[in-house]
Amino acid sequence: MTRSTGDRVHDWPDVTQHDTFPKLLARNAAKHPDDIWLREKDLGIWISYTWKDVADRVEAITLGLESLGVRRGDVVALLGDNRPEWLMGEIAAHALGGMSLGVYRDALADEVAYLVTYADVAVVFAEDEEQVDKLLSLDDKIPTVRHIVYSDPRGIRKYDDPRLIGLKALEERGRAVAAKDPNRYARFVSLGQGADVAILCTTSGTTSHPKLAMLTAGAVLKHCRAYLDMDPRGPADEYVSVLQMPWIMEQIYAFGQALISRMKVNFVEEPETLMADMREIGPSFVLFAPRVWEQIAADVRSRMMDSSALKRAMFELGMKLGLKALDQGKRSALADFILFRALRDRLGFTHLKSAATGGAALGPDTFRFFLALGVPMRQLYGQTELLGAYTLHKAGDVDFDTVGVPFDGVEIRIDDPDPNGLGEVVTRHANCFTGYFRNDDETRKSFAEAGWMRTGDAGYFNDKGHLVVIDRVRDMAKTAHGDRFSPQYIENKLKFSPYVAEAVVLGDGREGLAALLCIRFSIVSKWAEKNRIAFTTYTDLSAKPEVIALLRREVEEVNKTLAEKQRIGRFLLLYKELDADDGELTRTRKVRRGVVNERYGTIIDAMYAGDAVIDVDTTITFQDGSKQRVRTTLDVIDLGAPAPGGSRRAA
Structure with a gap:
């Protein structure tokens, strides 16, 4: 054909x-x-x-x-x-x-x-x-x-x-x-035969052990064809395989689509050599998880910290011109000349025809950064059970607040919408999974009727017909005063900061919003060295008053962009990073809120009780099985109060 x-x-x-x-x-x-x-x-x-x-x-x-x-x-x-x-x-x-x-x-x-x-x-x-x-x-x-x-x-x-x-x-x-x-x-x-079950694909498993979705070869290939109709490619195109192969979207890109389109698939030497190897290939298509896009944006800002005053000024000017032009639906030729052309080359993005993100929401600020840079970003949306992505931005119709429009043959409806049209996203198309491996009960629970599958996500359609996904239905929250908010939306805005690696926004059923933050160690450590702040470990660095003050400024900047009822009132810096090995994140870096709320429940309760300082005495288990005792005190930062003058002790 x-x-x-x-x-x-x-x-x-x-x-x-x-x-x-x-x-x-x-x-x-x-x-x-x-x-x-x-x-x-x-x-x-x-x-x-x-x-x-x-x-x-x-x-x-x-x-x-x-x-x-x-x-x-x-x-x-x-x-x-x-x-x-x-x-x-x-x-x-x-x-x-x-x-x-x-x-x-x-x-x-x-x-x-x-x-x-x-x-x-x-x-x-x-x-x-x-x-x-x-x-x-x-x-x-x-x-x-x-x-x-x-x-x-x-x-x-x-x-x-x-x-x-x-x-x-x-x-x-x-x-x-x-x-x-x-x-x-x-x-x-x-x-x-196409009807044979070929792939057992693990689901994200945000609440329990992952389930195994049974995917037939014929369904995967027909869905890949539908995807290629939306975002075509061919034998001359280059793809760099970065995301882990068990993820459904890497199976779709590096496996199904590659077999159909005959695009070349490239494997980097090590994760640490990704950017250098990608620059050598000059891919025409890339697919990164949000955390990778966030890390790239953070690394760019980190490198600017080490540059001269002139280069920093040129960067700020280029970003200002680029973002202003983006808001007007244009591209800035001057910004491209003084900044973006060289930056795209440095990142290996010069030949990109399409760049996608999926698996979780990407913060709008990060999305705008790459669009202004000239990266042809598109957001996709889907689930493992529905063969990965089934919505995507069309070329020339990109809206970073949405996940685009459905593929041909895909039906989407919104169940139980509120007065603003927000409800559960329910989807049906011909090429979905055949059920969960050895789990008929969960298979039955996933389907509504006549092949419609409940996604568990809250969303709505905007005036342009684009799907807007807000958060998981179970994660949509209300404060004790009845004010609704999406933790994921606020977390994404916080993670646009180069200094924030992970964020967990709290407040469901409580008095106002609070947050647990994890510093991005690679960048905060560089910032600390530049500012001659001595430290030893992650725990020690996150304990420094200067680091707390730095993160306070970042949270305050995010608060300015939020409605009053959705602003962070209190936050603290955790003494360790959230880790998939500890069950706090899935392997695709989604927060397991139940695990976080249980593991840090005492700390969370103390924050809401008004404690200014929380004592911690716990043990961290590393991947190799070794353990380390951590004794520290966590300063709770009240954004309605002046910055504290004290310091934390870490051991």
């Missing part, structure tokens, strides 16, 4: 015929064998894989898995960084009629054990020694795992666990099978 978009013609396949991932791979390898699909940076060198390279390796891995006893219906898990081998292992699992289950690379051992045992995983692809150690430490907690396939042998040769097998050895087994039966892999691929 050929589609023309502007001056580009895309040879997109018919996904009703090529209705599985292995079928699409075989089609692309046959028609475009020497075209590059994947690139990976290793030891400073970009290594390329053509469609034929990938197809050959997938065939070997598939037959290797079969030789290990993997059969139709088995679950194959993948654990590690985004790498070409992840995609190859996933397609190989599908070729055998199995289901793939992505596990977040930073998941703790207990989280891995839960997912592996719940899904009866037969084989795990583990990237390296770190992930292998995590699995071996579980011992008999993962009895269903028959084999652990590792791709990086460094440090693993010393192990003698019979379940371990190297990826190279697995591929050699597969090639031996192919030599005896050259058509065996093709027969497996031909047996696959």
Whole structure:
């Protein structure tokens, strides 16, 4: 199927015929064998894989898995960084009629054990020694795992666990099978159907263990086609895979859309080299979570702290001109000349045609920053159960207060709206999940009727027909005086500050609003060094009176942009960062409010009781299992009172 978009013609396949991932791979390898699909940076060198390279390796891995006893219906898990081998292992699992289950690379051992045992995983692809150690430490907690396939042998040769097998050895087994039966892999691929469940995708799990959404290959591919109709791309386009592969949107972009559009997918060497590697690639499309966009904006401001007075003045002038032009629906040529052109090049954004954010709300101030910079930002919205995004801004119709308009074939309604039209977002389209794996009760609860799915989000349609999503329905709050507010909206405004990493806004059923803030250590530490403020640890730095005063000014600036009833009255700086490893955040960095309210309940109650200082004596457990006792006092900052002159003690 050929589609023309502007001056580009895309040879997109018919996904009703090529209705599985292995079928699409075989089609692309046959028609475009020497075209590059994947690139990976290793030891400073970009290594390329053509469609034929990938197809050959997938065939070997598939037959290797079969030789290990993997059969139709088995679950194959993948654990590690985004790498070409992840995609190859996933397609190989599908070729055998199995289901793939992505596990977040930073998941703790207990989280891995839960997912592996719940899904009866037969084989795990583990990237390296770190992930292998995590699995071996579980011992008999993962009895269903028959084999652990590792791709990086460094440090693993010393192990003698019979379940371990190297990826190279697995591929050699597969090639031996192919030599005896050259058509065996093709027969497996031909047996696959679009109606087969191919992916078990973890939900965000903001309230409990994540559920596993069952996604069929045909539904994923048809939904990817609908997405490409809204935001087209083709073989000349470059994409940098940054977000962890288990997330539904990375599956849609780096996997489904790439197989259809044949855009090139690039894998950076390390998360720390992201910006440098991305600048070398010059991607035409990127998809970042809000926390990544927030970090990039914060890093830009951080670098400006170290620049000369002239450069800081040019930055401020450029931003002022750019934002003013943006508010008028224009671009500032002068701002582009003195600031934005060079900044886009520095960030690797020069060739961007589309940049998306999703997974959580992005603060409007951060959105405006990138739009003024000339980054073609679009907000998307969706859920894992509905195959990721199903709304998106159209090119030339971007409104940073909304999440855009629905794809073709997507229906959205607002249930139980209030007088302002605000209610629960309920959605229906043909390409949604088939239910939760081994959880019929939760599947029934998710659907309203006739295929309509409750999203759990509060939203409304504005006058332009754009969907506006405010917050989770359960998180929409009222003060004791009946004043409604959205914690997430205020938190996003707070996190636009380069000094604020996380924020939790409180006040439901209480007298006014308060906030727990976590400093962005990398930037606040640099600020402290520049201002000759000595510190040792995160706890010590957040204890400094100068840092408290700095954050007070940031909160006061945000308060000026809020309605009077929605302003923060009190806040404090937590002695530690909120952490997914502690269950305080999901793996996609959404706040688990129930956990936060329970864990810091004593501190929260003391804030609302009017305490000016709160004593803390607790223990922090690190990812490696080590523990540290923290004894400190937290100053509660009352924004209706003068700045305190005292200081906190930290130990």
